[in-house]
Amino acid sequence: MRLAVTLLSGGLDSTTVSAYARSKADRLVALTFRYGQTHGREVRSAAQVAEALGLRHEVVDITGYARLAWYSSLTNPQRFRVPADRLAGASREAGEDRDIPNTYVPLRNTLFLTLAAAYLESMALDAIEGEGIPTDDIDARIYIAPNAIDYSGYPDCRPEFYEKVRETLMYGSKLWTQYGVPMEIETPIIRLSKAGIVKMGMDLKAPLDRTWSCYLDGSEPCGRCDSCVLRARGFAQAGYPDPLPARPGMG
Amino acid sequence: MRLAVTLLSGGLDSTTVSAYARSKADRLVALTFRYGQTHGREVRSAAQVAEALGLRHEVVDITGYARLAWYSSLTNPQRFRVPADRLAGASREAGEDRDIPNTYVPLRNTLFLTLAAAYLESMALDAIEGEGIPTDDIDARIYIAPNAIDYSGYPDCRPEFYEKVRETLMYGSKLWTQYGVPMEIETPIIRLSKAGIVKMGMDLKAPLDRTWSCYLDGSEPCGRCDSCVLRARGFAQAGYPDPLPARPGMG
Numbered sequence: 283m284r285l286a287v288t289l290l291s292g293g294l295d296s297t298t299v300s301a302y303a304r305s306k307a308d309r310l311v312a313l314t315f316r317y318g319q320t321h322g323r324e325v326r327s328a329a330q331v332a333e334a335l336g337l338r339h340e341v342v343d344i345t346g347y348a349r350l351a352w353y354s355s356l357t358n359p360q361r362f363r364v365p366a367d368r369l370a371g372a373s374r375e376a377g378e379d380r381d382i383p384n385t386y387v388p389l390r391n392t393l394f395l396t397l398a399a400a401y402l403e404s405m406a407l408d409a410i411e412g413e414g415i416p417t418d419d420i421d422a423r424i425y426i427a428p429n430a431i432d433y434s435g436y437p438d439c440r441p442e443f444y445e446k447v448r449e450t451l452m453y454g455s456k457l458w459t460q461y462g463v464p465m466e467i468e469t470p471i472i473r474l475s476k477a478g479i480v481k482m483g484m485d486l487k488a489p490l491d492r493t494w495s496c497y498l499d500g501s502e503p504c505g506r507c508d509s510c511v512l513r514a515r516g517f518a519q520a521g522y523p524d525p526l527p528a529r530p531g532m533g
Numbered sequence: 534m535r536l537a538v539t540l541l542s543g544g545l546d547s548t549t550v551s552a553y554a555r556s557k558a559d560r561l562v563a564l565t566f567r568y569g570q571t572h573g574r575e576v577r578s579a580a581q582v583a584e585a586l587g588l589r590h591e592v593v594d595i596t597g598y599a600r601l602a603w604y605s606s607l608t609n610p611q612r613f614r615v616p617a618d619r620l621a622g623a624s625r626e627a628g629e630d631r632d633i634p635n636t637y638v639p640l641r642n643t644l645f646l647t648l649a650a651a652y653l654e655s656m657a658l659d660a661i662e663g664e665g666i667p668t669d670d671i672d673a674r675i676y677i678a679p680n681a682i683d684y685s686g687y688p689d690c691r692p693e694f695y696e697k698v699r700e701t702l703m704y705g706s707k708l709w710t711q712y713g714v715p716m717e718i719e720t721p722i723i724r725l726s727k728a729g730i731v732k733m734g735m736d737l738k739a740p741l742d743r744t745w746s747c748y749l750d751g752s753e754p755c756g757r758c759d760s761c762v763l764r765a766r767g768f769a770q771a772g773y774p775d776p777l778p779a780r781p782g783m784g
Contacts, residue, residue: 313601342597350564350593350648353655382707388651388658392705396644397601403639404604437710443701450694450701454643456633459688 283415284308285405287398288425290339292327294493294513295427295471298479301488302470303425304335309405312337313398317390318348318357327494334489342397351388356497382435385497385508391428391438392447398424399451399465406457406465422457423466429479430472444469476516484522491525534666535559536656538649539676541590543578545744545764546678546722549730552739553721554676555586560656563588564649568641569599569608578745585740593648602639607748633686636748636759642679642689643698649675650702650716657708657716673708674717680730681723695720727767735773742776 286307288300291314303310312335314328325341332339348357355362362384406422409415428439437443448467452458457465471479483490495513496503503510503526517524537558539551542565554561563586565579576592583590599608606613613635657673660666679690688694699718703709708716722730734741746764747754754761754777768775 315597340600342601344595344597346566346593346595347648347651349591351651351655353658382711386707388654388707389647389702389705390651392701393644393647393651396640396647397598400598400602400639400641400644404602407604407639437707438705440704443704446697446701446704450643450697451640453691453694453697454640454689456637456639456688460633 283409283419284421284423285402285409286310286423286425287402287405288312288337289394289398289427290314290328290332290337291427292324292329292331292493293427293495293509294483294490294516295429295479296328297331297490297493298483298486298488299425299427299468299470300331300335300337301483301486303423303468304337305486306468307423310337311401311405312339313394313401314339314341315347315394315397316341316343316345317351318345323496323499324494327492330492331489334492340401344393344397347393351390354387355384356387382437383508386436389438391426391443395424395426395447395451395467398426399455402465403455403457406463410461410463417461417463420461420463421466422463423468425468425470428469428472429474429476431475439472441469441472444472475519476512477519480516480520480522484520493526534660534670535672535674536653536660537561537674537676538653538656539563539588540645540649540678541565541579541583541588542678543575543580543582543744544678544746544760545734545741545767546680546730547579548582548741548744549734549737549739550676550678550719550721551582551586551588552734552737554674554719555588556737557676557719558674561588562652562656563590564645564652565590565592566598566645566648567592567594567596568602569596574747574750575745578743581743582740585743591652595644595648598644602641602644605638606635607638633688634759637687640689642677642694646675646677646698646702646718649677650706653716654706654708657714661712661714668712668714671712671714672717673714674719676719676721679720679723680725680727682726690723692720692723695723726770727763728770731767731771731773735771744777 284307288303290296290312312332352358457463495509497507498504535558539554541547541563563583708714746760748758749755
């Protein structure tokens with residue numbers, strides 16, 4: 283019994299990972315968080331992606347988190363703005379920029395994994411105690427879409443972080459402490475280029491036309507922010523047209 | 534510059550720890566979470582305790598968490614109830630009960646620590662980048678009140694869990710990755726008996742008369758649940774009267 287939770291933001295990366303998870307799990311639930319992000323458009327995209335993939339979808343309100351993690355341009359646009367010199371993504375190409383950009387939201391991936399683990403543990407405890415499924419038959423996994431190539435500046439996108447958080451979630455759970463069932467964290471695109479992610483998504487027939495990558499909240503992608511630029515480059519290098527193009531002339 | 538966050542539920546243990554933290558920090562914020570707990574009475578107690586201690590107090594709504602961590606009697610009273618044979622706390626005295634009780638809420642302490650770390654990291658990044666305080670002068674700590682004696686059944690009350698979660702929070706943070714500033718987790722009562730906690734709270738002049746320990750949500754403590762029984766035993770063994778007595782004849 284392969285139980286899994288996939289973290290679905292509605293972007294290209296998490297949509298590709300969720301399509302992958304669907305091929306690996308017997309029971310799969312997609313989780314999306316509302317945490318006061320300025321780009322709420324992606325929550326609507328997540329619902330469309332989950333529907334296209336045929337997944338049960340839970341949208342969970344954790345708005346209070348934005349008040350706690352206030353030192354970020356994504357949760358506190360009054361104080362911070364995405365810096366202009368990052369809009370073209372140029373510094374990242376050079377590999378010289380060691381500063382973490384202000385789009386970093388304190389402990390965000392740690393929080394998302396903890397909430398996913400709480401849901402996964404509930405599913406697994408119910409399977410064991412409620413349905414009587416033997417513990418040896420339970421396989422519990424979280425699928426998440428960090429990327430260490432494009433987001434090398436983010437501390438919570440590094441592979442070594444995922445080994446740490448996996449141990450913490452295990453040690454803090456009844457599932458492991460009482461039943462000896464681990465929770466694994468799958469990061470299937472962590473070492474892929476954006477072009478590699480596009481290819482993987484196309485191979486899996488992931489609904490990339492429903493995804494949203496732009497940091498801004500317009501009716502169409504802005505085509506200029508870091509995230510739009512990375513996406514456009516990925517499709518171009520993979521040799522596919524983006525099914526959700528940015529505004530002409532802005533790319 | 535000693536920056537700290539204390540997790541204040543409004544109970545005896547976290548009130549004692551918060552009084553201790555107040556003596557150790559230059560800037561201290563108390564955090565209380567609303568997560569759909571059935572004993573919402575403790576949130577009101579937390580506000581009274583914070584006021585008595587003169588602390589800035591943030592009450593943060595994370596109600597969505599209860600939907601995720603649904604396999605617990607504290608988040609899902611329709612399905613689970615605190616089992617009658619645990620009400621007297623007798624099995625715990627014998628030290629033979631290896632099952633984790635259904636008052637365990639999946640990954641709760643991991644979640645609370647992650648949210649506290651997000652706030653602490655925001656405070657610290659603001660001190661460094663906003664105020665220009667040198668990184669060597671920053672000391673960042675989270676104070677939390679787990680207890681490995683009375684709650685030995687809970688996976689997230691064991692000392693070894695705190696070493697794991699400390700590393701995860703550090704590795705997932707900009708504060709550590711970019712600035713080399715660790716976040717420490719202080720568990721000052723983890724090895725104390727309930728009597729020891731009462732003595733410590735009395736010595737610190739903690740406002741124990743404002744605290745709430747009962748799992749139920751009445752106008753007075755029930756005097757019969759696990760938490761009330763442990764509290765009464767602690768005051769009795771410490772040799773102090775409880776300033777907030779249970780209903781007469783129910784203890």
